Amino acid sequence: MSLDDLKASLPDYAKDLKLNLGGVLTSPNLTAQQIWGTALASAIASRNDDLLRTIESEAAQHLTPAALTASKAAAAVMGMNNIYYRFVHLSSNPDFKKLPARLRMNVIGNPGVDKLDFELWSLAVSAVNGCGMCIEAHEHEVLTKGATKEAVQDVIRIAAVLHAVAVTLDAERALKG
Template sequence: MSIETLKSALPDYAKDLRLNLSSVLSQPMLSANQTWGTALATAIAARNPAVIAAINAELADKIDATNVNAAKVAASLMGMNNIYYRYVHLSPTADFKTMRAGLRMNGMVGHGADGLDFELWSLAVSAVNGCGMCIESHEHEVFKKGATKEQVQAVVKIAAVITAVSAALEGAAALGE
């Protein structure tokens, strides 16, 4: 499946998503690694097999295997961390904020991708998963590594559109459309 096939599968009421999918995947302030790593990581976070397959099919000539793997690492680690740290942040029990998480996160440093790119992917997945504590942490890191506000906005727009496309496709399937 390709991005074009994915767009054609969207119902008519999701026309804006079709248009936005093309535009968010061609933002000039992002490198190919930043764009397609974000797309893959957020597709995995959005959990729609058709969207994951379409994004994955587009990756072959856009980013190398190391970056593909690192985007998968970002998605998997944020899937865990966003739940844990969202709970810590929202819990009324203050002690959780000072307790050691004790969760293995070796992939945060052993992923092989550019540090800024990995942080952008982690930020985008954290936005999908709604973890304010992780968003704050990763946003701080991307700015420290030299990202612009426009780059941050761009990866969050990719996350928003990929997630909305996933939801629209699932909704259409559930409605028999």
């Protein structure tokens, strides 16, 4: 399915999503690798088959194999970290904040792409998964590494729109089912 086919599959009530889908995948504040890596990581985190297949196909035209893999790795490791650190953050027991995570996260230290890009992708996934502690950590990292606030906003806009598209596609499938 192409991006145009995906837009066409959205119902009329999601017209804003159709318009936003095209708009967020371009940005003067982000490189093509940052845009498409964010899109792929966000699509993985949003868990809709049609969206994921479409975005992966489009992303493959803009990303090197290493960047494609790194984007998937960001979604994978943040899928784990977002659950763990959201629990630590939300637990009323302060002792959990003092315990080591004891989870392997080697890809964060050596993602195979520019660390800024990997951190942007991790930030997007953390936003989709709603982990405030991870959002704060990755936002700090990307700003420290030179990203602008506008670039951060664009990454979150991509994550927001792709997640909304996934929710809408899932709802339509359920209603037809």
